[in-house]
Amino acid sequence: MWYTLDMNQSSNTYTGVLERDVDGGGYVATCPALPGVVTGGDTVEQTMDRARDAVRGYLENLALSTAKPFQSSGIRFSAPSR
Numbered sequence: 001m002w003y004t005l006d007m008n009q010s011s012n013t014y015t016g017v018l019e020r021d022v023d024g025g026g027y028v029a030t031c032p033a034l035p036g037v038v039t040g041g042d043t044v045e046q047t048m049d050r051a052r053d054a055v056r057g058y059l060e061n062l063a064l065s066t067a068k069p070f071q072s073s074g075i076r077f078s079a080p081s082r
Contacts, residue, residue, distance in 0.1 A: 016051055018044065034058050 016031040027044055029051035031037040039054045041047035 014055060016055070018047060018051070029054075031055055031058075 014031055014033055016029050016037075018027055018029045020026075021028045021040060024040075026040055026042045027047040028038065028040045029047050031051070031054075034055060037051070037054045037058050039047065039050040041050050
C-alpha cells in the first residue's frame with residue numbers, strides 16, 4: 001500500500017511516496033525529486049514527520065550551498081483519502 005504526499009514550500013510542491021516496509025514493519029517515505037531523501041517510522045504519522053524533517057534538511061542544505069534563502073514555515077504534508 002502506498003500514499004502520495006504533497007509538500008508545499010513557497011511556490012514549489014514536492015511529492016513523496018509513503019510505502020509499507022514489508023521487511024522491517026512500519027513505513028518508508030521517499031521524495032523522488034530530492035535524491036537521497038529516504039526515511040522511515042513505525043506509524044504513518046511518525047514517518048510523515050520524519051519525511052518533513054528530511055525534506056526540510058535537504059532544502060536548507062541546498063539553500064546554503066547555493067546561497068538562496070529558504071523558509072521552512074510553509075512545509076506541510078497531506079495524504080489523499082483512501
